[in-house]
Amino acid sequence: MPTAPHPQSTDELYQALQENDRRPYGRTRTVTAEELVDAAEQFAEPVPLVQALLELQEAYTYGSEPRKSPVVFARLLTLFDEQPDVFDERLRHMLFWRFKWVAHALRQLPEIPLVSLRQWLTEMRDRYEKAGLGLQPYYGQAYQVAAHVGEDTTAAYELWAGRTRTRLSDCEACETCERALYHLAAGDDERALRTWEPVLAGKESCQEEPARSVSYALLPLLRTGRTDRARELHLAGYRSSRRNPSMSQEVGRHLEFCALTGNEARGLELLAENRSLFDEVDSPLDQLGFLTGVEVLLQRVELLGHGDLPAAGYAGRTWTVAGLRAEVRGRADDLAARFDARNGTAAHTDRRKARLDRAPLLDALELTLRTRSIEDVAPAAPVAAPASRTDAAAVPDSLPELILQARALDEQGHPDSRACWARLRTLVAARGYTHPDDPAVGPLVHLRADLLADEANRAGEKDEYAEAAALHEEAAALYDDAGAPGHAALARACALLATAEIPTQGTDGAAAKAAALTAAHASMVRLHEETPGLAPFQEARLLRLRATALGLRLQTSGSEEHVAPVLAEVDVLHAFATRHDLAGQISGALLLRASAYAISGDLPAAVTEIDAILDRLKAHGPAWHQPRTLGLRGRLQLGLRDAEAAYQNLSEGLRLAADWPTDTVDTARLHGGLAEACMHLGRPDEALRHLTRSAELDLRRGSRTDAFCTYSNAAQLSLDLGHVEDSIALVDSLLAEPDVAAGEVDDRLVAQLRLTRARALHEGEDLKSATAEFVALAAESAGWDDDPGSHASIAAETAVLLGESGEFGRARDAADQALAAHARAPRYEQLSNCLRELARLQAQQQGPDGLVDALAFLADAGRIADEARAAAHEAHGRSLETALAYEHGRVNAYAGEYEDALAALEKALALLGEPGRDDDRAGEWAECVRLAGAVEGIYLERPAPALTRLDTAVSRLTALGHTEETEPLISLAARLRDEE
Known part of the structure; x- marks a missing residue:
């Protein structure tokens, strides 16, 4: 662990103490504080040692190490008794304040006898009386001991709450929480919530508040019907508590809240995010509160039948929900028993039992934009047709019938074939599988080829083209071995198409892909001609693949010369399918024709084709083509700017899609289209719901890049709508995904998610966290040699946040980075806005002392304006010169240079x-x-x-x-x- 340089003077020591004070609580801050105490002891002056000891006690207190806090305080108290003059008014105040910290620490340790705890309170009372200090803080600690032990608190509460506050009383927020908890313990939810309101509303706060109050208020809010408020406070309160050892009890209560609102999946996600708390929390009382919340969650998951799900627990081994629950239960029971033995009551065992015995308060409360049930995170079951469909094909029990039905459905392109293939895959993989000796079924190698072909199709649907091509080639070889040349030809044609779709590197990727598709089509034609004896359904599929290859070429090139070949190939397919009465391929041909018209820009013709297809589908089927066709019709109407018609068609498509497995209808795309329609119709909240559903469906089927892109758009839209905590919670959930955490997702996509999160933190007035994230992103994006423009934008935003924090030296460095990147990829308006805002901030915060540096920022902005004018760049809104003149006016006004300010403003008016x-x-x-x-x-x-x-x-x-x-x-x- 890195340590601070050893201070050589008291000035260096004080500087190191200030730097350590800016660190988050945890082992790094605590170890540094320990080292600084050692360093302070080398100086003859006692004051630096006092300061260092105070910092160390704070690190122990908020780092959840209660055993060490009283030891440090004992040293401070000895110094005070020996050299009271060393303690000025501020240090004396801090010393007497921390008597309460020691009382709190002793309550957390069951090995400290109750008599010792009470002796400490007597010591506190005597010291306060001797120093002429009011006793309200003492009575506050006495009340908390009574509440902790489980005694009747009525008298203790009145002795504390009825007294006038003093300078050494706990802050208003903390005392408000204790008063509310008193009413909560009495069963009066309404009075507790009324008491809490100033803290929950953010009017009173401190180091631990309102996060502590929020965690306690969640269940009373639910019990009194305030579900929206509970949801809102959960998002904000959890973010303030997560991964913080001193707030592990609060984390436990958020886990409990998830368990009691049908959000077990989110609970497991939050548990994984806080896994470090199992090992970092040194306070037995905090451990008890955290573990009980964990057990409430795990107990609920196990009761729902998912005890075998993986769960994040103690380091060093892999846990299931059931296994971790047993471990947690044993440890928490032991802790509760130890506290009860110390206190001589059953209070902690009873409180634990009450939490574990609570029934869920709601079946389902949508906590985040990414709503998932526990079933959604359980291992995927074989795909089955929805129960709502009356024509769903049952999966036969007989193995020969199952194989024949899978093939028959597959010939039609029927979605129910997926359930059959999934069942067969499980059976064939099982030990002791015996293949039927049935001529109608054929040899095992044929079935293995079928399963590989199905797997290849699913890989292609996930855009895993290289994997799909390899699987199709493997299937083709097995079909050859099985004596099925028609199937082998189909598999090879699929491999050709998948290979052509593998993305190519380089600047001319589109041309390369178009050439690959041309070659693939030519190979398919030869393959078709060279394969005799094709069954009608096989020949139709080959014709469909040929038309698809040309359709993809048109989509890739956009060239008008590629339209006619598509239409000609479609005509061949349509004629063949009509001659053999292949309903699925007839509608497939018509869809390809409509798509060709759409790609070529003839949207009215495409709509006419789609209308004819829908009429045919209603009369002749296949029914599973209707959702996709309605989806295409909706997208065409979006192109024609008829958002209302698009919405109706996409909604109908989504309704019909509910009858079919989602991975065969592309429900995700329907939701995406509806999101776009809703935005055009001015219904952004509904659009947000469709975006998140589209993204989650993509995520579940393995299209992770598409899912993360859509979720990124959803997070930004949520932020645009002012739903700051929703946006942050969504991004946090995505960043916790295993492949993101492991660095397996595209770094630019992850950076976009983090950028949205940083902006949301800024919007939510968490300037410290926002600045830290922006600084990290600016450092990372500096290495994006292929994208200097993005680095310029990120560095510019970073500079402004640093300026808002008053760190103008670092802001200048970030602005210089942005300017250097801007020289390679201009971002005129962003850089101008950044530089002008920095000038305003510096002049506003520093007055005349900041004028020189502020004017330097404006000089840079002036050069940007000159560059923009030379490049004939047109600004959105007012010109950069006008904005610059106005900012000169504001900056000079802040600095007291009023004549210059007025002249600049008059120039701005003239330009406007x-x-x-x-x-x-x-x-x-x-x-x-x-x-x-x-x-x-x-x-x-x-x-x-x-x-x-x-x-x-x-x-x-x-x-x-x-x-x-x-x-x-x-x-x-x-x-x-x-x-x-």
């Missing part, structure tokens, strides 16, 4: 020009006038010209109908007249 009647610049122009009027009238003390400026602007805006924009101008004018 006076607004027109329908001009959206009216608000911007009015704000510029207002600031110029304030500088001139208030700071330069020239009210007359300022009033003339303001009155003229008000008249101008009123005449143009921009009355709302006049209000701040009228208000400023009234102020100036009052001051005359």
Whole structure:
């Protein structure tokens, strides 16, 4: 573990203490604090040692190491008794404050006798009385001991709560929580929640609040019907508690909340995220609270029949839910018994039992945008047709019948073949499988080829083209061995198509893919011609693959010359399928024709074709083609900008898709289309639901890149809608996926997710966490040599956040990184916005002292504006020159350079020009006038010209109908007249 450099002077020691204070609580901070105490002992001055000991005690207290905190405090108390003059008012206050920390630590340790705990309270009381301090803090600790032990707390509560607070009382937020817990223990949920409200609303807070109160309030909120509030507080409160050893009990209560609201899958996810708490929490009381919450969750999962699911537990071995539950139960029972033995009551065993005996409060509460049931995370069962369909083919029990039915359904392209193949795969893989000796079934090698072909088809649906091609080739070889040349030809044609779809590297990838598809089509034609004796369904499939290859070529190239070959091949397929009455291939041909029209840009013709297909499907089937056809019709209507019609068709497609397995109908794509339609219709919340459902379906079927991209869009939309905690929780869930954590997902995609999370943290006013994430992303993106523009954007955002934190030196470095990347891939507006905002922040925070550096930022912004003008870049909204002039006005005003400020604002007004009647610049122009009027009238003390400026602007805006924009101008004018 890295350690801090050994301080050589008290100044270096104080600097090291400040740096350590910025670290999160945990082993790194604690070890550093221990080293700094050792370093402080080398100096003759006692004050540095006192400071170092105070820092160490804080590290132990909030790092969940209660055994060590009292030892450090004993040293501090000895120093105080020996050299009281060393402790100034601030240090003395801190010393007496921490008597409470020691009392808290002793309660957490069952090996400390109750009599010793009470003796410490007596020591605290005596010390406070001797120092002339009020006793309310002492009575607060006495009440907490009574509550911990399980005694009647009525008298202790009144002695504490009825006293006037002192400077050494716990903060308002902590005391509010204790009062609410008193009412909660009495069974009065409503009164507890009323008491908690200032903390839950964020009006009172501290190191542990409101996260502690939130965790306790979750179940009372549910019991009183406030489910939306409980959901909202769970998201925010959990994020403040996770992976924090000193808040392990709070994490346990969030796990319990998940278990009691039908969110067992989320509970297991959060348990995995907090796995380190099993080993990092040194407090027995915190361990008891955490483990009981864990057991509530695991007990619920096991009761639902999923005790064999994997679960994250103690390091060093692999756990199942059932195994971990047994281990946790033993440890938690022992801890509860130890506390009860120390306290002489059964309070902790009884409280534990009450938590474990609670029944679920809700069947299902949607906690996050990524809602999953425990069944969703259980190992996938074989795909079966939905029970709602009356025509679903039953999976036969007889093995020969099962094989024949699978092949018959597969010939039709029927979705129910999937369930048959899945059952056969299980049977064939089982030890002792005996293949039927039945001529109708054929040899085992034929069945193995069938299973490989099905596996290859599923790989292709996941865009795993190389895997699909290899499996198809392997299947073809087995079909040859089985004496099935038609099947072998089909498998080889599928392999040709899959190989052509393997992505190619390089700048001309589209041309390469088009050439590969041309070659694949030619090979398929030869294969078709060279394979005699094809059954009609086999020949139709070959024709379908030929048409598909040309359709994909058209989609890849977009070339008009590639349209006619597709249509010609489709005509051949359609004629053949009609001659042999192959309903599935007839509709397949018609769909390919409609798609060709759509790709070529003839959307009306494509819609006409689709309408004819739907009429045919309703009359002749196959029914499983209807959802896909309606989906295509909906997407075409989106292209024609008829969002309402698109929504209706996509919704109907989704309704019909419910009758079929999701992996055969592409339900994910239907949800994606509906999300787009909803956005066009101004229904973003509904769009968000469809996006998340589309993404989760893609994730479950293995299309992980598509899923993460869609989820990334959902997280951004959630943020745009102001659902900050939803956005953060969604991204956190995705980042916890095993393949993401293992670095197996595209780093740019993961970076986009993290960028959305960082922006959400910023929007949620968690500036510290947002800045840390942006700094990390800026460092990583610096290595993206193929994408300097993204690095410029990220570094620019990072610089602004550092500026908001007042770290202008680091902000300057980040801005310089952004400028260097911008030189390679221009981002004119982003860089200009960043530099102007940094200038404003520095002048606003530092006044005249920050003017030189602020003007340097504006000088850089000026060069960006010159570059943009030279490149004929058109800015969105006001020009970069206008924005720069306005910012010069603000910066100089903040720095007290009012004449320069006024000159810059007048330049900005000249560049803006006076607004027109329908001009959206009216608000911007009015704000510029207002600031110029304030500088001139208030700071330069020239009210007359300022009033003339303001009155003229008000008249101008009123005449143009921009009355709302006049209000701040009228208000400023009234102020100036009052001051005359």
